[in-house]
Amino acid sequence: MPGAAAVLLAAGSGRRLSAGRPKALVPVGGRPLVHWSAALFASLPLFEEIVLVVPNGPEGSEVARAAGLGLRAAVVPGGARRRDSVRAGLAAVRRAEFVLVHDTARPLATAALVGRVLEAARGTGAAVPGIAVADALVRGVSGLVADEVSRDELFGVQTPQGFACEILRAAHEQAPHDWDAADDGALVRALGRPVALVAGEAENIKVTFPDDVARAEAILAARAAAPERRGEREAMTPRVGIGWDVHPLVAGRPFRLAGIEISAEFGPEGHSDGDPLAHAVADALLGAAALGDIGQLFPDTDPRCAGLPGSDLLRRTVLHLAEHGYRPAQVDAVLVVDAPKIAPHREAIGRALAEALGLPEDGVSVKGKRTEGLGGLAGGRGVACHAVATVTRSA
Numbered sequence: 001m002p003g004a005a006a007v008l009l010a011a012g013s014g015r016r017l018s019a020g021r022p023k024a025l026v027p028v029g030g031r032p033l034v035h036w037s038a039a040l041f042a043s044l045p046l047f048e049e050i051v052l053v054v055p056n057g058p059e060g061s062e063v064a065r066a067a068g069l070g071l072r073a074a075v076v077p078g079g080a081r082r083r084d085s086v087r088a089g090l091a092a093v094r095r096a097e098f099v100l101v102h103d104t105a106r107p108l109a110t111a112a113l114v115g116r117v118l119e120a121a122r123g124t125g126a127a128v129p130g131i132a133v134a135d136a137l138v139r140g141v142s143g144l145v146a147d148e149v150s151r152d153e154l155f156g157v158q159t160p161q162g163f164a165c166e167i168l169r170a171a172h173e174q175a176p177h178d179w180d181a182a183d184d185g186a187l188v189r190a191l192g193r194p195v196a197l198v199a200g201e202a203e204n205i206k207v208t209f210p211d212d213v214a215r216a217e218a219i220l221a222a223r224a225a226a227p228e229r230r231g232e233r234e235a236m237t238p239r240v241g242i243g244w245d246v247h248p249l250v251a252g253r254p255f256r257l258a259g260i261e262i263s264a265e266f267g268p269e270g271h272s273d274g275d276p277l278a279h280a281v282a283d284a285l286l287g288a289a290a291l292g293d294i295g296q297l298f299p300d301t302d303p304r305c306a307g308l309p310g311s312d313l314l315r316r317t318v319l320h321l322a323e324h325g326y327r328p329a330q331v332d333a334v335l336v337v338d339a340p341k342i343a344p345h346r347e348a349i350g351r352a353l354a355e356a357l358g359l360p361e362d363g364v365s366v367k368g369k370r371t372e373g374l375g376g377l378a379g380g381r382g383v384a385c386h387a388v389a390t391v392t393r394s395a
């Protein structure tokens with residue numbers, strides 16, 4: 001299962017902000033507006049592809065620099081309407097099966113919201129976050145209240161919105177070309193497909209008018225102060241988790257570690273791809289954050305987990321951690337197996353593990369250990385992995 005893609009829209013002119021420069025460059029909390037959304041998606045390794053849609057013109061490269069994504073993002077020029085910009089971004093998505101489309105004018109979206117939208121999109125094919133309307137609503141005609149409107153079934157729609165790429169592509173191709181749809185959820189509904197409504201976030205505001213900048217900065221300041229409110233001790237104490245996994249080795253199964261395939265006579269049996277390194281490391285990470293174990297997150301009764309590659313399981317674990325305010329800091333693992341030899345593949349496995357976790361290469365360590373002629377694990381027909389991980393608060 002390939003990872004997901006994010007299309008980040010940063011092509012807006014910012015006319016209503018009267019800032020005299022593209023909206024994405026307007027400073028919010030000491031950073032360009034576009035920086036906040038770019039940093040959120042870049043911190044989630046599940047997003048293997050990020051496409052940044054910038055203003056079509058000389059300011060485009062300035063917006064791309066301000067996002068700070070470097071080679072992590074493909075940069076494409078946007079179109080005249082929002083819809084054209086999304087379509088341009090979608091065309092640059094290469095491999096992903098699912099895509100999240102996000103307006104970078106919403107700098108305060110959280111990993112928890114991203115996780116909810118992606119999960120619902122995987123289930124329904126399309127999902128948008130919505131916020132129940134708090135104010136009483138009326139229809140106004142010529143300066144007079146014409147009638148009251150019930151707010152019971154009304155929601156304000158936000159981004160990120162999530163879709164199966166195939167469905168969003170079809171929606172863009174088939175909708176009438178002159179329809180300037182408000183958002184992608186509307187295009188998918190016009191296709192006759194269901195769109196799931198998930199809980200949005202009150203703080204996920206859209207920066208449209210000059211006052212919105214001050215509101216966004218107040219929320220950012222409150223979030224920055226939050227770790228102190230929880231107590232510096234909690235914020236500073238490293239959290240450590242332990243994980244262990246074991247699989248029988250059978251003929252005819254590939255031997256994969258953190259997604260890297262090693263040539264071997266026998267491979268680990270399992271409902272997923274049986275990657276003992278990925279399983280032990282994911283359990284250590286979940287343990288460090290006290291978030292249960294992989295059996296709860298990826299039940300072997302869930303057909304969607306059948307054959308789940310270890311690298312994808314790790315990326316989804318990191319997203320789950322991020323939803324709860326943690327990120328991996330460091331991992332150490334020992335594989336106990338008599339054959340194949342681990343040493344020749346250590347670097348490749350370490351690199352793959354670091355990439356899946358969004359860590360630098362020196363953030364992970366992988367070692368192989370044989371059983372020194374003691375008969376081997378299950379007489380040589382088994383592989384086990386021990387892992388220790390630390391996590392930190394991601395705020």
Ligand code: MG
Nearest residue numbers: 245246276279
């Ligand atoms: Mg396992």
